[in-house]
Every structure is written in C-alpha cells, then in structure tokens.
Amino acid sequence: MAALNFDTAMNNMRSIIRGEAVGSPRLLIITIIALCCWVGVSFINNQVNTSNMTLSNQENRYRTLTGLAAEYSELAPLRATNKDNNKSGNVDVPAVFAQISEEMQLGTRVNRIAPDGRNQSVEINRLYADELADLERKLAAAGVFFKSAEVRALPAGYERLFTISAIIGPLN
Numbered sequence: 001m002a003a004l005n006f007d008t009a010m011n012n013m014r015s016i017i018r019g020e021a022v023g024s025p026r027l028l029i030i031t032i033i034a035l036c037c038w039v040g041v042s043f044i045n046n047q048v049n050t051s052n053m054t055l056s057n058q059e060n061r062y063r064t065l066t067g068l069a070a071e072y073s074e075l076a077p078l079r080a081t082n083k084d085n086n087k088s089g090n091v092d093v094p095a096v097f098a099q100i101s102e103e104m105q106l107g108t109r110v111n112r113i114a115p116d117g118r119n120q121s122v123e124i125n126r127l128y129a130d131e132l133a134d135l136e137r138k139l140a141a142a143g144v145f146f147k148s149a150e151v152r153a154l155p156a157g158y159e160r161l162f163t164i165s166a167i168i169g170p171l172n
Helices: 006-018 024-074 076-085 093-103 129-141
Strands: 110-116 119-127 144-156 159-170
Touching: 006 024, 093 110, 093 119, 093 129, 093 144, 093 159, 110 159, 119 129, 129 144, 129 159
Parallel strands: none
Antiparallel strands: 110 119, 119 159, 144 159
C-alpha cells in the first residue's frame, strides 16, 4: 500500500487547475457545467416548491369559501320565512337601517346612506365580524336584506375589521 502524499496531491491539483496536465481544460469545463446544472436544478426545485405551497394555500381558501357559500345557502329557508312575514314588501328600508344602526351604536362608522330606487346604498367602516353578522341578522329579521355587498377586510391587531359597501332592500 502506498501512502498518500499530501504534497504530491496538491501539486497534481495545481497542475490540473493551471491547465498543465493532459485533459485538464476538459475537466475544468465539465466541472463548471456540472456546477451550473446543479445550481439550475436547485433553483427550479425551489420554484416548484414555492408554486406547490401557493397552490395549496389557494386550495384551502377555495375550500373555505365553498364552505361559507354552503352555510349561506342553508340560511335560505330563514329568508323565505321572513319574506312570508313581510308579504306586502312595504318595508321602510331607511327607517329600519337607521333604527338598527342606532341600536348597534354604529354612529360615525356609517359613512354613506343613499337611496337607490327601492333600496338603499350604505357604507359602514370598522365592523368586527360578530357586528357584521349581527347587522345582517337584525336587518333580515326586519325584512331588509343585502342585495349586493363588497366586503373588505383590514388587519387590526389580532383581529380583522371589515368595511362593507352594500345595497340593502326588501326581499322582493
């Protein structure tokens, strides 16, 4: 067995790096190409992992939204009974909204109340989730429903505050 001589190994490596050994330029080029391939594969793998995580997050959001839509559609019988209670459809929407907003102490958080045909266009800022749900429940009990709404969520510490722009009116 021959002992490995450190000085000889270092001299051989120096001659390869300098290009003095036979075939050393090829070895250097192959090493550079292999290094570039390794970096490229690592980059692509990182991009694939990031895309998979994003896709997973989007799937979770979709499942949450479909669950919320299913829960909302289950509330339809409740709305049908409220429609039967208010058969005439002569609900005074501005008065109902004013009474409920006063009862809930919304005060200055109500930015806009404007007539929109038989309906009312309203904008309310800084509502907590339970306040928004309570508002919808109280309006529905009085025969006033959200015809359309745009809800924006804003972070507020550990909770979220909602800003809602909606058109409210009688069911029919």
